[in-house]
Each structure stands twice: as structure tokens, then as C-alpha cells.
Amino acid sequence: MKSKKKHSSNGEVNLLHGDCKKLLKAIKSNSIDLVVTSPPYDNLRTYNDQKPFTFEDFKEIANELKRILKDGGTIVWIVGDAVLKGSESGTSFRQALYFKEVGLNIHDTMIYQKSGFQFPMTNRYQQVFEYMFVLTKGKPKTFNPIKDKENKCAGEKVKGTERQRDGSLTLKRVKNVGKFGMRTNIWQINNGYMKTTTDKFAYEHPAMFPEQLAEDHILSWSNPNDTVLDPFMGAGTTGKACKKLNRNFIGIELDSSYFQLAEKRVS
Ligand SMILES: C[S@@+](CC[C@H](N)C(=O)[O-])C[C@H]1O[C@@H](n2cnc3c(N)ncnc32)[C@H](O)[C@@H]1O
Numbered sequence: 001m002k003s004k005k006k007h008s009s010n011g012e013v014n015l016l017h018g019d020c021k022k023l024l025k026a027i028k029s030n031s032i033d034l035v036v037t038s039p040p041y042d043n044l045r046t047y048n049d050q051k052p053f054t055f056e057d058f059k060e061i062a063n064e065l066k067r068i069l070k071d072g073g074t075i076v077w078i079v080g081d082a083v084l085k086g087s088e089s090g091t092s093f094r095q096a097l098y099f100k101e102v103g104l105n106i107h108d109t110m111i112y113q114k115s116g117f118q119f120p121m122t123n124r125y126q127q128v129f130e131y132m133f134v135l136t137k138g139k140p141k142t143f144n145p146i147k148d149k150e151n152k153c154a155g156e157k158v159k160g161t162e163r164q165r166d167g168s169l170t171l172k173r174v175k176n177v178g179k180f181g182m183r184t185n186i187w188q189i190n191n192g193y194m195k196t197t198t199d200k201f202a203y204e205h206p207a208m209f210p211e212q213l214a215e216d217h218i219l220s221w222s223n224p225n226d227t228v229l230d231p232f233m234g235a236g237t238t239g240k241a242c243k244k245l246n247r248n249f250i251g252i253e254l255d256s257s258y259f260q261l262a263e264k265r266v267s
Pocket residue numbers: 018019020021037038039040041047050053205207208209210231232233234235236237238252253254255258
């Protein structure tokens with residue numbers, strides 16, 4: 001195992017080369033504020049001939065993540081499903097329900113809607129999204145909502161109503177509408193070559209998520225100087241965003257060539 005630790009004005013960076021199943025065991029309980037990660041999905045990619053990532057591997061890792069997460073801490077688990085013999089695997093849901101079984105809350109099931117898609121399909125609509133399960137250890141201690149949705153009725157006074165069980169409507173509040181409101185839990189984020197990142201060399205990794213996605217989750221669920229973990233670091237997207245946003249970062253990656261990409265990107 002190779003480990004690189006660095007201090008900088010933008011927070012501490014600790015990059016670990018090895019299997020997160022083992023390395024997570026060395027992280028102190030209740031020490032992580034936020035996890036932003038995307039595991040191998042249904043072995044849709046081979047990642048330089050790694051052995052398949054099984055549900056048993058997942059369970060071991062999920063238990064460790066729960067242990068090291070602070071009370072009120074959050075995990076953003078970004079996943080999609082393979083279609084096997086004409087049916088979606090459902091692995092994403094099984095994983096989310098397992099997190100719930102071990103005591104985390106499924107705080108929100110968010111959608112990452114991609115701008116690009118891969119294969120034209122002949123018997124169903126184009127698949128353009130992935131799940132972003134937001135899992136929390138108790139009530140989330142941090143939520144900094146991003147308010148970038150333009151309000152159609154900005155400047156007007158609107159009445160908020162709530163439907164009662166008997167069907168009647170009750171006036172909740174009268175509000176002056178601002179120019180921007182909180183975005184919804186469906187995030188449309190550009191992906192694809194030079195949109196996911198402008199670091200050309202990083203595209204040697206076959207499954208990066210966009211920098212924008214990592215940044216927006218880090219802003220939403222953590223504060224400066226918090227500690228953020230990515231146990232499936234890949235090319236280091238979460239780490240790069242942490243440096244930019246002044247969070248401490250711990251990243252773990254199994255593959256040595258991806259680990260080198262992450263080192264280059266994060267430092
Ligand atoms: C979906 S990719 C993550 C990509 C990352 N979010 C990015 O933007 O670059 C999953 C990564 O997990 C790594 N991986 C698979 N099993 C692992 C394990 N047991 N421990 C650490 N890393 C692992 C793979 O090598 C791959 O780079």
C-alpha cells in the first residue's frame with residue numbers, strides 16, 4: 001500500500017493506494033463528515049481486469065462506512081444498474097436498502113441526469129440518469145441548499161397552500177418570491193469529453209463523474225475544513241473538488257494507474 005499525505009492551505013489531502021475493504025478499517029470511528037463516491041456498478045467496466053465487485057464486498061464496505069461516518073454525516077452514493085437478460089439488475093436499490101438495514105437513513109433519492117448517452121435503444125426510452133442516494137447517519141448536520149433555480153414568479157407575492165386529509169386547502173404562508181429558489185433533487189449536469197473535466201489526461205479513467213457533480217454535493221452536505229472521503233477514488237474527481245472548496249480529503253483507489261491519475265489531479 002502506498003500512502004501520500006499533504007498539507008496545504010486548501011486542507012489536508014491523504015491519498016491511499018489499495019483495497020478500500022481493508023484500508024477503511026484503519027480509519028477512526030465517527031471521523032468522516034461526508035462521503036462522495038461511485039462504486040463499480042454491476043461490473044459494467046473491468047477497470048484494468050479487476051476481480052468482480054460482489055454484493056458481499058459491498059456489504060463489508062457499507063458497514064465500515066457507517067462506522068466511520070460522524071453522527072449527522074452524509075454519504076452520497078452514485079450508482080446505476082446493468083441490464084442483464086432483458087431486466088435491470090436492481091443492485092442500486094439493494095445497496096440503498098442495505099444501508100437502511102444497517103441503520104442509515106435514505107434521506108433522499110436524487111437523480112443525476114446526464115447530457116450525453118451511449119447506445120440508441122430500440123425497445124425502451126434512452127437511459128440518461130443515475131441514482132444519487134443521499135444516506136445520513138441520523139438527521140443530517142449540514143445542508144447548504146444550492147439556490148440557482150430561476151423563479152418564474154420572481155418579485156410576486158405568492159400564497160403557499162397545503163392540501164388537508166379531507167381534501168380542503170389551507171393557506172400556509174404568503175411569501176415574496178426571490179429571483180432564485182432551491183434547485184430540485186434532479187440535477188442536470190453536462191458530461192462527456194471535456195465536459196466531465198477539462199483535465200485531458202484524466203480520460204484514461206473510463207468512468208469519472210463530472211467535477212460539477214462532486215462540487216455541488218460537497219457544497220450541499222459539508223462545510224469548509226470538514227473531512228470528505230472517496231473510497232473508490234478513480235481519477236480523483238472528489239479530491240480535486242475538495243481542494244478547490246477547502247475540505248480535507250481522504251481518497252482510496254485500488255488500481256495503480258488510476259491512483260497515479262488521481263495524484264496528478266489532486267496535487
Ligand atoms: C466508478 S469508478 C470511480 C470514478 C471516480 N468517481 C472519478 O470521478 O474518477 C470506481 C473506481 O473504484 C475502484 N475500485 C474498485 N474496487 C475498489 C476497491 N475495493 N478499493 C478501492 N478502489 C476500488 C476502481 O478501480 C475505479 O477506479
